[in-house]
Amino acid sequence: MKKTDARLPITKTPKVYVGGAFIRSESARTYKVMAADGTFFANMPQCTRKDLRNAVEAAAKAGPGWARRTPYNRAQILYRLAEMIDARSGEIVDSLVTFGARRADAGKGMSVAVDRLIYYAGWADKYEQLIGSVNPVASAHFNFTVTEPMGVVGVIAPDTPPLLGLLSMVAPVIACGNTVVALASEKVPYPSILLGEMLATSDLPGGVVNILTGFRRELIPTFASHTHLRAVYAAAAGDDRKALRLGAADSVKRVRFVDADTAWFEDSAQGLEAIRDFVELKTTWHPIGS
Amino acid sequence: MAAPRKGSQGRAGLIFGDLWEFDPAPETADPKLKARYDLFINGEFVRPRSGKTFDSINPANEQKLAEIALAGAADVDRAYQAATKAFKGWSALPGRERGKYIFRIARLLQDRAREFAVAETMDGGKPIKESRDFDVPMAAAHFFYHAGWADKLAYVAPGRGVAPLGVVGQVIPWNFPLLMLAWKLAPALAMGNCVVLKPAETTSVTALKLAEILQDAGLPPGVVNLVTGAGETGAAVMGHPAAAKVAFTGSTEVGKRIMRQLAGTDRRMTMELGGKAANIVFDDAPIDQAVEGIVNGIFFNQGHVCCAGSRLLVHEPVAERVIAKLKNRIRVLRVGDPLDKNTDLGAINSREQLSRITRLVASGVREGAVKYQPPCMLPKKGFYFPPTLFTHVTQSHRIAREEIFGPVLSILTFRTVDEAIEKANNTPYGLSAGVWTDKGSRILRMSTELKAGVVWANTFNRFDPSSPFGGYKESGFGREGGRQGLLDYARLA
Numbered sequence: 001m002k003k004t005d006a007r008l009p010i011t012k013t014p015k016v017y018v019g020g021a022f023i024r025s026e027s028a029r030t031y032k033v034m035a036a037d038g039t040f041f042a043n044m045p046q047c048t049r050k051d052l053r054n055a056v057e058a059a060a061k062a063g064p065g066w067a068r069r070t071p072y073n074r075a076q077i078l079y080r081l082a083e084m085i086d087a088r089s090g091e092i093v094d095s096l097v098t099f100g101a102r103r104a105d106a107g108k109g110m111s112v113a114v115d116r117l118i119y120y121a122g123w124a125d126k127y128e129q130l131i132g133s134v135n136p137v138a139s140a141h142f143n144f145t146v147t148e149p150m151g152v153v154g155v156i157a158p159d160t161p162p163l164l165g166l167l168s169m170v171a172p173v174i175a176c177g178n179t180v181v182a183l184a185s186e187k188v189p190y191p192s193i194l195l196g197e198m199l200a201t202s203d204l205p206g207g208v209v210n211i212l213t214g215f216r217r218e219l220i221p222t223f224a225s226h227t228h229l230r231a232v233y234a235a236a237a238g239d240d241r242k243a244l245r246l247g248a249a250d251s252v253k254r255v256r257f258v259d260a261d262t263a264w265f266e267d268s269a270q271g272l273e274a275i276r277d278f279v280e281l282k283t284t285w286h287p288i289g290s
Numbered sequence: 291m292a293a294p295r296k297g298s299q300g301r302a303g304l305i306f307g308d309l310w311e312f313d314p315a316p317e318t319a320d321p322k323l324k325a326r327y328d329l330f331i332n333g334e335f336v337r338p339r340s341g342k343t344f345d346s347i348n349p350a351n352e353q354k355l356a357e358i359a360l361a362g363a364a365d366v367d368r369a370y371q372a373a374t375k376a377f378k379g380w381s382a383l384p385g386r387e388r389g390k391y392i393f394r395i396a397r398l399l400q401d402r403a404r405e406f407a408v409a410e411t412m413d414g415g416k417p418i419k420e421s422r423d424f425d426v427p428m429a430a431a432h433f434f435y436h437a438g439w440a441d442k443l444a445y446v447a448p449g450r451g452v453a454p455l456g457v458v459g460q461v462i463p464w465n466f467p468l469l470m471l472a473w474k475l476a477p478a479l480a481m482g483n484c485v486v487l488k489p490a491e492t493t494s495v496t497a498l499k500l501a502e503i504l505q506d507a508g509l510p511p512g513v514v515n516l517v518t519g520a521g522e523t524g525a526a527v528m529g530h531p532a533a534a535k536v537a538f539t540g541s542t543e544v545g546k547r548i549m550r551q552l553a554g555t556d557r558r559m560t561m562e563l564g565g566k567a568a569n570i571v572f573d574d575a576p577i578d579q580a581v582e583g584i585v586n587g588i589f590f591n592q593g594h595v596c597c598a599g600s601r602l603l604v605h606e607p608v609a610e611r612v613i614a615k616l617k618n619r620i621r622v623l624r625v626g627d628p629l630d631k632n633t634d635l636g637a638i639n640s641r642e643q644l645s646r647i648t649r650l651v652a653s654g655v656r657e658g659a660v661k662y663q664p665p666c667m668l669p670k671k672g673f674y675f676p677p678t679l680f681t682h683v684t685q686s687h688r689i690a691r692e693e694i695f696g697p698v699l700s701i702l703t704f705r706t707v708d709e710a711i712e713k714a715n716n717t718p719y720g721l722s723a724g725v726w727t728d729k730g731s732r733i734l735r736m737s738t739e740l741k742a743g744v745v746w747a748n749t750f751n752r753f754d755p756s757s758p759f760g761g762y763k764e765s766g767f768g769r770e771g772g773r774q775g776l777l778d779y780a781r782l783a
Contacts, residue, residue, distance in 0.1 A: 071756075072431060075438065079393065115386055122389065122438020125756050129773055130445055142734045272445065288734040290707045 017196025019058030020206015036100035062207025071125035078121035149177030158235035172274035333511025376512030389440030396433035415637030435755035436476035454482035456534035464490035560768025565721030568714035569599030575726035597722035647696035720762030
């Protein structure tokens with residue numbers, strides 16, 4: 001027998017991150033993902049409608065606790081997540097390169113992703129002062145408007161850039177106290193599997209962010225129709241947009257679409273608007289008197 | 291079993307703490323102090339050109355803690371030169387990069403929180419439970435909060451751009467040394483300014499320990515410069531021509547002096563000065579909660595708090611009850627070793643402050659108010675003052691008008707809402723006020739009528755980096771915290 005020094009690497013079984021645990025699809029279905037050079041990379045969970053419903057349940061369970069955290073605490077947890085991702089961003093960059101990204105672009109993308117997460121971490125205890133208000137009503141009332149998170153929000157990530165896109169969409173939604181069920185890029189899902197592993201080692205409570213992999217055409221109808229999803233933030237076009245709008249009409253769901261020409265690497269891809277679209281406004285009247 | 295507490299025999303009504311003495315529970319973490327602290331200029335610790343030093347002592351036992359460099363005019367000038375040189379690069383950094391430095395400072399301070407808490411307590415005399423649970427975490431929170439603003443400055447003044455001012459001169463007091471430093475540094479840095487800061491002469495240690503953190507964080511040299519010394523150094527910092535703005539926290543008297551000193555220049559200023567807050571208790575208030583709030587309002591940090599609730603205004607129908615409960619409550623306050631985790635009142639910050647408190651208390655007795663102090667054993671060495679209540683106080687008494695800055699509460703009464711408002715506002719100060727009532731509409735009426743920068747309702751002495759703090763009238767101008775505070779370190783572009 002020929003002796004060799006070459007050690008056969010261990011291939012990782014990709015599992016999706018739902019409710020703070022790493023699971024396979026309940027259907028036990030997978031789909032094959034190939035590296036850019038055409039070689040086999042891994043079998044991805046092909047999540048089903050049922051998986052999506054389970055994820056919504058996990059997100060709903062985590063919701064009240066996350067919403068009740070102080071804004072300062074949420075800010076620190078998001079910052080901690082940025083620390084965890086930055087320290088391991090090489091791993092994500094490698095995986096993006098495996099799937100065809102240029103190394104320089106992937107590296108830049110990860111830097112932007114981490115900075116963007118810190119940007120939204122900073123918003124957690126600041127947006128209220130810009131979105132809420134005290135209202136000068138013409139009577140002896142103290143009248144003020146405060147924000148409240150909507151609840152569970154569905155996020156449908158773009159294919160390019162797969163990871164920066166996903167993080168840019170998830171960060172504002174959780175910064176203001178919502179929980180998320182996200183669908184990773186169908187074409188390049190593996191970086192978001194890695195993201196799930198980083199989420200798991202951050203201080204983010206399980207269930208606040210749940211990431212599924214699978215086929216958009218199978219899952220978009222459920223994102224559209226699931227009544228417990230209070231909003232959907234989607235990178236979608238054409239018929240997908242219409243399907244989401246139609247489903248949203250049934251439960252008057254909030255929908256925000258990512259512009260097709262979003263410059264993900266630029267500062268214009270981030271802003272307070274992304275938070276404002278995922279909070280409700282509540283106005284309270286209270287008399288002033290002796 | 292421990293010995294019965296001394297002085298407890300023969301008093302009516304046994305209360306908690308009468309039966310047994312507490313065992314000592316000292317905090318033993320190493321404060322990692324150096325024997326000598328130099329000035330922190332241009333990113334380095336440097337010997338003062340003045341060649342002089344002074345001692346910082348532990349007010350709890352009067353032992354020398356460290357030797358501190360005394361900055362003269364030449365040293366202050368050197369600090370301003372370093373800051374002026376650093377300004378170009380620092381202000382040109384993208385906000386997100388500046389923010390990262392400030393996040394680092396917040397995190398490194400959190401890492402060393404216990405060490406800083408012990409140092410703060412030894413240097414200033416405050417109870418370890420306060421430095422541990424309030425001063426240090428709140429200082430870190432201020433850095434963390436303002437770090438997050440650095441890349442969002444476009445939102446600070448909607449419709450207008452903002453730009454940094456340049457070099458800011460800052461002088462801070464001895465009551466919350468590290469926290470006041472954080473209040474001053476964090477917004478100035480987030481906005482892109484550079485800083486020359488002078489801590490109070492009795493409490494320089496934690497500022498200089500923070501300089502170690504600034505080094506560890508890799509903050510560019512000259513962005514923050516710390517000069518230590520007393521009033522003369524402070525006047526040099528406030529008066530330096532290279533300062534684009536000065537920010538001062540301290541007594542109204544010194545604040546006025548600085549305003550006179552700078553008259554004729556175009557220097558921007560913010561002033562956070564003294565106070566004589568009214569803490570107003572109505573008959574429908576939750577009395578036990580109010581008593582806790584009154585105690586916190588005046589005995590927090592030995593009453594060395596500019597926004598302390600030092601005038602209790604209590605509604606006549608409940609006055610007797612409130613005062614009786616209050617006397618009972620302060621009997622169990624523990625005065626003594628600040629490093630003991632059970633201590634409620636630590637040491638008075640300095641001999642000078644102790645004699646000021648003693649003088650004002652004597653004036654209260656002389657002018658006819660009735661003094662109450664619970665029996666308590668004070669340590670023989672160090673500066674201590676027992677918790678003190680005055681009843682039968684009138685508005686003309688010095689103890690009702692002047693800021694005592696010690697654990698001394700003056701109690702007045704009122705009959706109507708209007709009378710409460712009138713009495714509360716009858717002061718040249720206007721920093722804070724407290725209202726205790728079950729009625730929401732009354733809280734809002736009071737908050738509307740009270741001439742004070744902060745009104746606490748059914749709570750007291752709450753602080754948050756997101757909540758603007760500052761005074762009306764002779765309590766100063768400008769705000770610290772929130773968007774408003776940030777704007778005080780910017781010019782509109």
